[in-house]
Each structure stands twice: as structure tokens, then as C-alpha cells.
Amino acid sequence: MTTQDQELFDNTCHPVEFPRELPPELRAGERARHGLARFLKALSEGWRTFRQNPLGVIGLSLLSVFALMALTSFIPQMINPMYNPMTGVDPNIMGIQAPSWKHWLGTDFLGRDIFTQLLVGAKVAFIVGFSAAFMAVALGTMVGLVAGYFGKWVDTLLMRLADIIMVMPGLLVILIISAVIGQLTIWNTVLIIALLRWSPVSRVIRSQTLSLRERAYVEAAKVSGAGSARIIFRHIAPNVLPLSFLYMTFRVTAAILVEASLAFLGFGDPGTVSWGMMLQWVWKTGNMFQAPYWLLPPGFCISLITLSFYLIGRALDEVVNPRLKKDA
Amino acid sequence: MELRRYLINRTFQIIITFFFIMTLLFVLFRIAPGDPSSMIIDPAMTPEDVASIRQQFGLDRPLYVQYLIYLINFFKGDFGISFYYGEPVLEVIKSVLPNTLLLFTSATILSALAGISWGKYAAWKKGSASDVALTLTGLIAHTLFLPWFALIMIWIFSYKLELFPLNGMISPEIWLDPGCGFWAKSLDVLYHLFLPLLVLFIIHFGGFLLVMRSSMLEVVKEDYILTARAKGLTDREVRNHHAAPNAALPVVTNIGLSLAFSINGGALTETVFSWPGLGRELVNAVSQFDYPLAQMSFLIISALVLVANLVVDVLYAYLDPRIRY
Numbered sequence: 161m162t163t164q165d166q167e168l169f170d171n172t173c174h175p176v177e178f179p180r181e182l183p184p185e186l187r188a189g190e191r192a193r194h195g196l197a198r199f200l201k202a203l204s205e206g207w208r209t210f211r212q213n214p215l216g217v218i219g220l221s222l223l224s225v226f227a228l229m230a231l232t233s234f235i236p237q238m239i240n241p242m243y244n245p246m247t248g249v250d251p252n253i254m255g256i257q258a259p260s261w262k263h264w265l266g267t268d269f270l271g272r273d274i275f276t277q278l279l280v281g282a283k284v285a286f287i288v289g290f291s292a293a294f295m296a297v298a299l300g301t302m303v304g305l306v307a308g309y310f311g312k313w314v315d316t317l318l319m320r321l322a323d324i325i326m327v328m329p330g331l332l333v334i335l336i337i338s339a340v341i342g343q344l345t346i347w348n349t350v351l352i353i354a355l356l357r358w359s360p361v362s363r364v365i366r367s368q369t370l371s372l373r374e375r376a377y378v379e380a381a382k383v384s385g386a387g388s389a390r391i392i393f394r395h396i397a398p399n400v401l402p403l404s405f406l407y408m409t410f411r412v413t414a415a416i417l418v419e420a421s422l423a424f425l426g427f428g429d430p431g432t433v434s435w436g437m438m439l440q441w442v443w444k445t446g447n448m449f450q451a452p453y454w455l456l457p458p459g460f461c462i463s464l465i466t467l468s469f470y471l472i473g474r475a476l477d478e479v480v481n482p483r484l485k486k487d488a
Numbered sequence: 489m490e491l492r493r494y495l496i497n498r499t500f501q502i503i504i505t506f507f508f509i510m511t512l513l514f515v516l517f518r519i520a521p522g523d524p525s526s527m528i529i530d531p532a533m534t535p536e537d538v539a540s541i542r543q544q545f546g547l548d549r550p551l552y553v554q555y556l557i558y559l560i561n562f563f564k565g566d567f568g569i570s571f572y573y574g575e576p577v578l579e580v581i582k583s584v585l586p587n588t589l590l591l592f593t594s595a596t597i598l599s600a601l602a603g604i605s606w607g608k609y610a611a612w613k614k615g616s617a618s619d620v621a622l623t624l625t626g627l628i629a630h631t632l633f634l635p636w637f638a639l640i641m642i643w644i645f646s647y648k649l650e651l652f653p654l655n656g657m658i659s660p661e662i663w664l665d666p667g668c669g670f671w672a673k674s675l676d677v678l679y680h681l682f683l684p685l686l687v688l689f690i691i692h693f694g695g696f697l698l699v700m701r702s703s704m705l706e707v708v709k710e711d712y713i714l715t716a717r718a719k720g721l722t723d724r725e726v727r728n729h730h731a732a733p734n735a736a737l738p739v740v741t742n743i744g745l746s747l748a749f750s751i752n753g754g755a756l757t758e759t760v761f762s763w764p765g766l767g768r769e770l771v772n773a774v775s776q777f778d779y780p781l782a783q784m785s786f787l788i789i790s791a792l793v794l795v796a797n798l799v800v801d802v803l804y805a806y807l808d809p810r811i812r813y
Contacts, residue, residue, distance in 0.1 A: 320504075324508050327790075327793055328793075330748065331752035331756075332770060332786060335770065336516070336774065339779065421635065421752065421756055424636075424756070425759060425771055427775075439635065443760075448642075448643060449647045455639060462633040464631075470630070
């Protein structure tokens, strides 16, 4: 471990605690205030580093556009029910039509507004991406902490499992699951993605935990009688959370891509309009050569949201691992 | 000697992994709602066939016997009858496996080679216009949504420019013509292969390029590069013989890690291009509820990923003499 890494951890780790010094209520308040101040300080320092990375800023700007799309996705349907992405039909339009003032990106094979579908697709992408990533990272962090802290056979067992899951082609596993249990809802998909994508996170968290558990402050906590759970969650976990957070940005992309691919192949949730679903419609109805205004936007969105999360992830990598900063 | 132990170790792990996946699949198909026999028996079969299949798969026997029969059948190569094709699953898989291997291995090898050499070059000329251009291209290629990109390529090259076939792997008129020899047929396959290969290549080289570039940037800071320069070696020699081989190691690891990901991409590409491969067969089997075929194509694809992982391990051990534990 380099000096910079050392500093990084020393700056973020909690001070050694001596449990019986203060009455509990006072201690809790003290720590909360202290923790919040520290968190805000770290955040503003991190933001300063992040801001210096032009690609990261581009990624963040792109992402805010998508966030705006997702947040405004309910507006068109409120203005006029014909803009409903699923059931809305313009009484004057039957089927596909090129872009017009009324339908900025034209209409699909059922006469539904493509622009609204695109907005709702952004919302679905965020929901799928963040919930799957959150679950995957939470699971991966837990597994990594437990494996790293306990070591021995627990470690071997969990890491073998992580290896096995790592080599499974996620998309195809979801396909085979959907073959068995039938049509997957969007939440089933999210859950399965999370169950298949935790292993890379757990590897990284485990190796960090391995080095953290040898630290003096963990020793001190042990001596003062803290149990394993307390040491893991109060003393080790706070130090690996920045890394987990970094990994979340990468997991978000993976989840969005898997959902989009699944929907594209025709195994998406028929009750949701996702970008992958839109591509499946344009492809399966054989309109991909006739309607570029329908084919291009959803794919652009999937690719750009992937790009933006990737850029943000790389910039965050520099914030979390200052050692990388010089290379840029 | 040490190398042999490492490889035996890895092979052993891979066999265990495969058993784990097989067992998982068995459990998955047995906990599924409904009668498990509906997963193996085609609704269109005659009662006699149904009875013989029930007996063959031991569906009237306890679970552990069913599991044993499942394992034995797999190693005997008896995968059941595909509902859709009405012929043994093994035959279907045998006919599509070479096509997948052709597309997948050529795409992986070409994109890795290109990623390594361009990444090497970009890192060496860090900050130059060509570095920026290469890195940005790699970045964009890396984040393109594969099926969409494939559709666009078909739209441009096959539909607008009419340079390549829309889909498939062969032109029937050439294959049915007895006058066409081996070379004409090979050329025909290459002609159909080009576009899907190009799509997979573009999607995958970006990732390799980015990894190679950042690994190369780490390596050039090492002392032995300074030594090589001080010895008076040319720039080219230092780059190609001292820096690049060491920088390529993480790329090889990356090939192993991204295999599962690129198998997914392979399935999508095959489906979009109607390339008669294992991935497309799996996708079709799932949508047609052809359970025996779906199950076995999945197992064979998993086995492929595992074997490819082993190949990457061997390559890694060969490239890095330090990996001998």
C-alpha cells in the first residue's frame, strides 16, 4: 500500500473509541454532529477534485439532462392523455408518423408518442439502474466485509461463490430464469441483476477489509470488548464505503445495459416502456429502416447514459484513489 | 512443475464451477411452478413417447435419482429432443457450435490485439492528438449499446450501401450450386461474417484499449523503463519490448473477466444478424419454450466461458513468470 492510500484511510477512519467515557445520549449526538461535519468536508473536497476532471464534468452534465428527462416524464400525459407512453393514441394518427410539432419524435406503430416514451424510458433506466446497483453493492459490500473480516473457510467459501457468479453470463442467466418462471416483471429483473452482479464489489471490499482489520484502531476496539458485528459495521465499514460508492456507478451502467438488452430481445416487462423495449418494437415491427426518428433516439440514450456513468465513475475513481490523479 | 500444479488447480476449480452451474440449473427447473415433466415433454408428443421420456428422465423417481440421471445423461451426450426442431438437442448444438466459435474467437482475438497495440501507442504519445482521438474513440465504442449499434450498421452497410448481406451466414444459392468449391463457400461465409465481426470488434476493442492505455501509463513510470532508456535502446524497443509486455498483463486478466460480458454481446449480435449460433439458439429456444434446447445451450455456453477462462489463465501464466503458486 502506498503512502497516499495510507493517508486516505487515516483521514477517513474513525478515531479509536473508548466506550464508557461519556453517557450514551451525549456521545451519540456528539458523534452525529462530528460525523456530519466530516462528511460535508470530505464531500466538498471530493467535489473540488471531481470538478478538475473535464470528462467527469461532461458525464455529470449529461446525466443531469437524463435526470431532467426522468423528472419531467409525467408532464406530457398531464397536458393531453394522447401523450400517454403506453395507451395514448392520437385520434388523427394511425400507426407510424414522422416527427411533427405535435409529436416531436413522431409516433410508433400504435400511434403512440415516441418523445414521451423516451422521457419515461429515462425514468425506468434510473429506477432499474439505481435500485439494482444499490442492492448489488450492498450485498457485495456485506459479503466482502464478512469474508475479509472472518477470513479462513468463510472467506474461501464466499470468494469461490463470487468467482462462480463472476463467470456466469448475466444476460443469459436471466433469459433461462425467465424461461422457467415465465414473464419477468421489472422488479424481478432488478432483483436477479443484483444477485448476479455483486461479486466484483465483494472482491474489492474484501481486499480492503483484509488490510483494515490489521489496523491498530480495530485492535483497540477488540480489546475494549467490541463484538465482531460492531467492529465490522462501526469501524471497518465506514472506511470501505467510499469504494462501494464508486462501484455503484459502475453497477448502475451494468444494470441498465442488462435490462435494455433483455427488453430488446423481447423478455422485458410488458407493462413498462423502457428504451430497450422501444428498440424491440422498432426492430420487431420491421420499421428500423423506414423510421430513423424511432430507431435512433432510444439507442442514443442508452449509449449516452452508459457513457455518462462511465465518465463519472472514472472521475470518482480519482476522488477515491488520489494516487490516480497525476495520470488523468 | 509449479506451473503444472497451478493449471491442475485451476482446472479442478473450473470443473467444480461447472457442476455448481449444472446443479443450479437442475434446481431451477425443478422448483419451477407446474409439473417438471412439462419442461421436458413436448405437448405435441404421443402418449407412448411421453411414457418413454418419463422413464428416460426418471420423472417418476425421487429427486436425487432424477439428479443422477440428469448428470449421467449430460455426460452421455443425451440432451433430449428439441421441441422446436424435433431432433436431438445434441445434433442442433453440434451444428451451431462451430459458428459461434468462429464469430466469438475471431472477434475476441482481433479486438484484444487491436486494443493492446493502439492502447500502447496512445499511452506512448500521451496527450498528443492521436492519443486523444484514440482514447475518445475507445471510450465511445466501449459505451455503445450493442444491438442498437448492430442495427445501425445493418442499416448503413446492408440497407443503404448494399455492401453486405442483411443477415444469415451463407447464401443458399452458392451452397446448393455443385459447381462452387470450398473457396467460394469460405468466401461466402467471410462475406456474411464481416459485419457481425466488425460490430463485435468495435464494441470490444474500446475496453481493451482503455485498460492497456492506463496500464501502460503505470508501467512507463517504472525504474526498468528508465534503465532501458539509459542503456540507449531506441524508443521503439523500449515501448515494444520493455513496456508493452508488462502492461499487457492486466489486459489479459481483463479478457478473462469480460468473457461473460462478451458472451452476452455475442448472443445479442447473433440474434440481430440471424447468425446461426449458440446464443441465438438459446434466445429462440427461450421464446419458443423449447426447454431441453434452452437448458443445454445454456450449459454449453457456460462450459465455453469456463474453458475460455482456462485458456486465458494458461496465457497469463505463460506471459507472467511470477504467476506460479
